[in-house]
Amino acid sequence: MRQMLLKNGYLSAQVDGKIINRQKIVLTVREGIRLSLGEVKIEGLPSDEAQKLVKIYSRPALKNHFFTSGDPPFREEDFTTGLAYILQQLNAEGYWKAEASVSNRTTDPATGAVNLALRVNxxxxxxxxxxxITSSDPSLAAETRKIAKPFIDLPATTENLNAMRNAVDQNFQRGGYPDAEIRMLRTLVGNDQFIPEFFMELGKRVRLNQVQIEGLQITAIPKNPRNVYQALEGEWYDEAAMEKRVRGLLATGAFSWAKVDTQPVSEQEIDATLRLRxxxxxxFSIAAGADSYQGFLLRTSYANRNVFGQLLNFSSGFEFSARGVLGETKLTDPWLFGSDISGTLRGYALAYGREGYNTLETGIEAKTKWEISKHYQLELLAGSALIDLGSDGLPISALGDAFYTHQRIRLNQTLDYRDSAILPSKGWHLETxxxxxxxxxxxxTSYFSSALSGGWYYPINSRYQFNIGGSGEFLIPSGGGDTLPIDLRLFNGGSRSVRSFPERELGPTVEGFPIGGEAAWNANVELIRTISGSFKAVTFSTQARSHGASMKSAPPRSS
Structure with missing residues (x-):
């Protein structure tokens, strides 16, 4: 009982017990005043940085505390824990000689609130x-320094240090040293130099003899799991490549667990056993949502991630919105012909309403995707579709060819150096x-089209982020632009291009309806401020234009 009271801020609590009989014990509790964590101020830092560290300092008091139970309790042990959290955060940001201490402490006798002033340098x-580098093999020093060279003179943040350590680890893991022991310590020189100290013993270099598969019941052998690893057999054992393929197997959704064990078979060879569950x-899934352009959305889908035990991913479903209905079926092989290239076949049917016209479309597509490296990706798509356009306000003459077959081949290259493809905070990417x-x-009418899009993301500090992005695209039809079907033309506006204009409505128009063009571009700059957690405020400015050689052009617009 007393321990519970102490944890809740009753530091002077007393609990006495008295045994009345075998069935009854009487506890006398004198709580005393409850101490709570009051106002915490940090001196010596800008206000934004100080507020962030105040939240970090308060974490021990807030642990297991519910907002409905009053102010968080004050506990003496939270003093050192909170200060340790602050130093840990500053170390992670590269401030390895940071100091933090309590400069003042006052207790409000009426409320029990303990107010703290912290001094942070x-x-x-x-x-x-x-x-x-310390190692029994002198040749490792030059190789390790070469790997670490791109990181020299960067801030000694946890992120940069971990990236350097991982680069060194993976270099020797890829080189056939599964038993390599690599430790990284540190020496601080002066006020601003962080010297990494590597202690390295690589052990024996070995080749991968054979990969065995265990745990398969539905999945066929020697289908994909075996083929995926065959390329590694006979080579120096590459632990990083093995782990990458394990992650790939788990990503298919056909397996809930995977592990690789190795066994020596000779002085310079090992076997690997891939254990799968x-x-x-x-x-079967149902999802619902809403979109500013499509309105209410409802999607139903069925998926089988291991068709015929061949690790083929099959999915089929319908999507209903205020603008139309989409039905599609896809079949994906994540390792086409046992390679690192994935292949997808897709069949679809679409009934959709646009501004001034509607579309009925059925088609098939075949797509391959090759992740050549962590940052570089190629996609090749070929498709054929039968399309029927109908007027819903636009003159028939503005639609171009209204009933046609669309054949196309598309090659897409992507360079991506962002820290996250979904919510990037730094880095850049390009797509062509x-x-x-x-x-x-x-x-x-035949045509050629090309585009370039991308963005650059720069974190100014812990609260502000600056982004630059944009895209430009053009198409060259063999005939006049007005004969090109309207749904093959280029449009601008909407959440994915110019957010202050309605979807597709920035550009040439006929009778108030957008008709698209043969070229379009947009550029935007953003300043993002973090309010709290994932809640952010965005200020942006955009320039954009859409036009066509044989259509009405729209002047540049800004927002």
Missing amino acids: RGEQHRIATPR EGRARS PLEIGAAIGSTS
Whole structure:
């Protein structure tokens, strides 16, 4: 009982017990005043940084505390824990000689609130210096310094240090040293130099003899799991490549667990055993949502992630919105012909309403995707579709060819150095699609199109982020732009291009309806401020234009 009271801030609590009889014990509790964590101020830092560290300092008091139970309790042990959290955060940011202490403490006798003033001195931010290497093999020093060279003179943040350590680890793991022991310590020189110290013993270098598979019941052998690893057999054992393929197997959804064990078979060879646990391959899902352009959305889908035990991913479903209905079926092989290239076949049917016209479309597509490296990806797509356009306000003449077959081939290259593809905070990316196609109808038209899009993300500090992004695209039809079907033209506006304009409505118009063009571009700058957690405020400015050689052009617009 007393321990519970102490944990809740009753530091002077007393609990006495008295045994009345075998069935009854009487406890006398004198709580005393409850101490709670009051106002915490941090001196010596800008207000934004100080507020962030106040939250970090308060974490021990807030642990297991519910907002409905009053102010968080004050506990003496939270003093040192909170200060340790602050130093840990500053170390992670590269301030390895930071100091933090309590400069003042007052207790309000009426409320029991303990108010604290903390003094924080970050010192200089350390930079990564040339590492020192200790090893029985002198040749490792030069190789390790070469790997670490791109990190030298960067801030000695936890992120940069972990990246350097991982680069060194993976280099030797890829080189056939599964038993390598690599430790990284540190030496601080002066006020701003961080010298990494590597202690390395690589052990024996070995080749991978054979990969065995265990735990398969549905999945066929020697289908994909075996083929995926065959390329590694006979080579120096690459632990990083093995782990990458394990992650790939788990990503298929066909397996719930995977592990790789190794066994020596000779002085310079090992066997690897891949132990797998198959998961539930089939699923049915329903999702609902809303979109500013499509309105209410409802999607139903069925998936089988291990069709015929071949690790083929099958999915089929419908999507209903205020604008139309989409039905599609896809079949994906994540390792096409046992390679690192994935392949997808897709069949679909679409009934959709746009501004001024509607579309009925059925088609098939074949797509391959090759992740050549962590940052570089290629996609190749070929498709054929039958399309029927109908007027819903636009003159028939503005639609171009209204009933046609669309054939196309598209090559897309992506360079991505962002820290996250979904919510990036730093880095950059570029995407460059090239497409050739033909609309075969009453007046057949072929075309070539290309585009360049990308963005750069820069964190100014812990609260502010600056982004630059944009895209430019054009298409060249063999005939006049007005004969090109309207749904092959380029449009601007909406959440994915110019957010202050309605979807697709920035550009040439006829009778108030957008008709698209043969070229479009947009550029935007953003300043993002973090309010709290994932809640952010965004200020942005955009310039954009859409036009066509044989259509009405729209002047540049800004927002």
